[in-house]
Amino acid sequence: MLLNESDISRVIEMAWEDRTPFEAIELQFGLNQDGVIKLMRSQLKLSAFKLWRERTHGQITKHLKLRTDDVTRHQSRRHNKIHR
DSSP: OOOOHHHHHHHHHHHHOTTOOHHHHHHHHSOOHHHHHHHHHHHSOHHHHHHHHHHHTTOGGGOGGGOOTTSOOOOOHHHHHHTO
C-alpha cells in the first residue's frame, strides 16, 4: 500500500500514542507492526527512532492481545468515519 504524506504523518502520530495498538494502524493503513517499524525508521531521525522503539518495545498497550480490560480502546476520528 502506498501512503501519501498525510497518511504517513497520521501513522507516525498513532505509533507515538501509547493507547493506539499496532493492530489499529494495520486496520486503517495496512501496515503491520514490522511495516510501522520500517516506516518509523525511514521517517524519523535515528535518535527519535531509538527513543520510540525503547518506548514501544514490549509495551502492553501497543498490542491488543496483551492489553488488560482497564485499557480503553482508542479510535481515531478517521476510524470512526470509516465504520459508521
